[in-house]
Amino acid sequence: MRTKLLLALALCLALKTAMPIDGMAQNVALSTNLAGLANFGTMNLEASMSVARHWTVNAGVRYNPFSFGGGEDGNGGRQYRQRSVNAGARYWPWHIYSGWWAAAKAQYQEYNTGGFYSPETREGDRYGAGLSLGYSHMLGTHFNVEIGAGLWGGMDNYVLYSCPTCGRILDRGNATFVMLNEVLLSLSYIF
Amino acid sequence: MAALFFLASSCSVREDRRGCPCILVLDMGEETELLWVISSAEELSHGRITAGEESAEVEIEAPRGPFTLQLVANGNGLFVPGEGIMLPEGSDFPPLMVQSESIDATACEEVEAEVSLHKRHAVLEIKFSGVNLQECEAVLESPWAGLDDLFQPLEGDFRVSLSPSEDGICRSVLPPQGDSSLRLLVFKGSELLGSFPLGRHLADAGYDWDATDLEDIVLKVEFLEGAISFNMEQWGRIFLFNFVY
Numbered sequence: 367m368r369t370k371l372l373l374a375l376a377l378c379l380a381l382k383t384a385m386p387i388d389g390m391a392q393n394v395a396l397s398t399n400l401a402g403l404a405n406f407g408t409m410n411l412e413a414s415m416s417v418a419r420h421w422t423v424n425a426g427v428r429y430n431p432f433s434f435g436g437g438e439d440g441n442g443g444r445q446y447r448q449r450s451v452n453a454g455a456r457y458w459p460w461h462i463y464s465g466w467w468a469a470a471k472a473q474y475q476e477y478n479t480g481g482f483y484s485p486e487t488r489e490g491d492r493y494g495a496g497l498s499l500g501y502s503h504m505l506g507t508h509f510n511v512e513i514g515a516g517l518w519g520g521m522d523n524y525v526l527y528s529c530p531t532c533g534r535i536l537d538r539g540n541a542t543f544v545m546l547n548e549v550l551l552s553l554s555y556i557f
Numbered sequence: 558m559a560a561l562f563f564l565a566s567s568c569s570v571r572e573d574r575r576g577c578p579c580i581l582v583l584d585m586g587e588e589t590e591l592l593w594v595i596s597s598a599e600e601l602s603h604g605r606i607t608a609g610e611e612s613a614e615v616e617i618e619a620p621r622g623p624f625t626l627q628l629v630a631n632g633n634g635l636f637v638p639g640e641g642i643m644l645p646e647g648s649d650f651p652p653l654m655v656q657s658e659s660i661d662a663t664a665c666e667e668v669e670a671e672v673s674l675h676k677r678h679a680v681l682e683i684k685f686s687g688v689n690l691q692e693c694e695a696v697l698e699s700p701w702a703g704l705d706d707l708f709q710p711l712e713g714d715f716r717v718s719l720s721p722s723e724d725g726i727c728r729s730v731l732p733p734q735g736d737s738s739l740r741l742l743v744f745k746g747s748e749l750l751g752s753f754p755l756g757r758h759l760a761d762a763g764y765d766w767d768a769t770d771l772e773d774i775v776l777k778v779e780f781l782e783g784a785i786s787f788n789m790e791q792w793g794r795i796f797l798f799n800f801v802y
Binding site for chain 1: 568569570571572574577578580666667
């Protein structure tokens with residue numbers, strides 16, 4: 367617990383240090399994906415930093431602990447719960463934080479989803495990498511809006527339960543996967 | 558940002574299923590209906606199960622951890638989970654079939670068990686000859702009148718009057734006995750003609766009340782002149798008693 371708190375503070379300190387003083391080119395940004403929030407309330411935040419004329423590096427987190435529509439015993443609910451961390455890089459053909467971009471990232475995701483078509487619920491860990499494409503449009507000096515989409519694939523270590531709370535294990539194992547990682551409608555603040 | 562990172566790194570989105578019950582899959586075999594009792598250190602649960610039309614397997618929720626599974630058939634409604642059976646006065650014991658086994662479901666979502674009931678009653682058949690049972694009354698008496706919740710003999714007043722069926726044979730279903738004190742009493746009116754230590758002679762003949770499946774007992778009782786003969790053919794034993802009739 368203490369270690370995690372120190373890591374969180376260290377991350378904030380690093381971002382603060384990277385923030386430009388007046389007169390310097392913008393090289394740090396924070397963004398949140400509004401489409402992700404609409405995805406069953408998945409909270410998300412990504413920080414990025416320029417490292418070269420056409421390159422930025424980024425790191426992000428997503429967190430969704432919510433279930434919807436469950437009964438008193440917790441069964442019957444729908445959920446798309448996850449917590450994930452990712453790190454990657456973006457290539458900006460024209461200029462960083464402006465125009466088209468292509469990105470690659472490595473990602474870890476812990477997930478708990480189910481209840482949509484049946485009570486079956488799948489929990490597990492996914493490790494993988496992804497690619498995405500998008501476009502960043504400047505709204506103002508410090509604000510951008512981004513659209514984009516990305517896929518990712520890797521290894522999924524999963525357990526399939528017959529219901530969200532308790533239940534028999536219907537299946538378990540390791541499987542490869544390729545799936546939609548993100549649909550972006552993001553709002554960015556560039557420092 | 559720090560709060561989100563901290564929150565995401567601390568709170569797993571997995572469901573905590575450590576408290577979920579285990580699923581006990583019971584293969585009922587040829588049995589159609591059973592009373593089940595599951596007892597662990599924390600709880601006692603019970604219910605009735607009926608074999609399905611398509612499958613002999615039935616599922617029951619059971620606690621995680623070690624527990625005892627008891628199955629009871631033919632209890633005629635007398636078996637009380639957690640207590641056992643205590644016969645009403647004058648009643649025969651039900652033709653009880655039971656099973657008891659310990660299961661450890663500590664580290665699993667599902668455990669399997671197979672129904673294999675054991676005979677926990679003994680049918681006593683007595684064929685009387687040389688006596689008019691219309692004039693006389695034969696009574697079985699024993700200080701063991703039930704079973705406890707562990708299917709062990711339970712003390713109580715067991716007293717059953719024997720009546721011959723159409724084939725002339727008197728039948729009674731006996732509870733398991735804790736000792737050799739089962740007696741056969743013969744009355745003429747209110748006069749006791751004889752009190753016969755049936756339990757002692759069963760023991761001498763080798764009958765084992767601790768056996769996994771209790772044997773039925775067939776007895777021929779012949780009233781002779783001044784004596785009565787007990788013939789236990791299945792053990793090749795004949796006992797003679799002198800009495801005044």
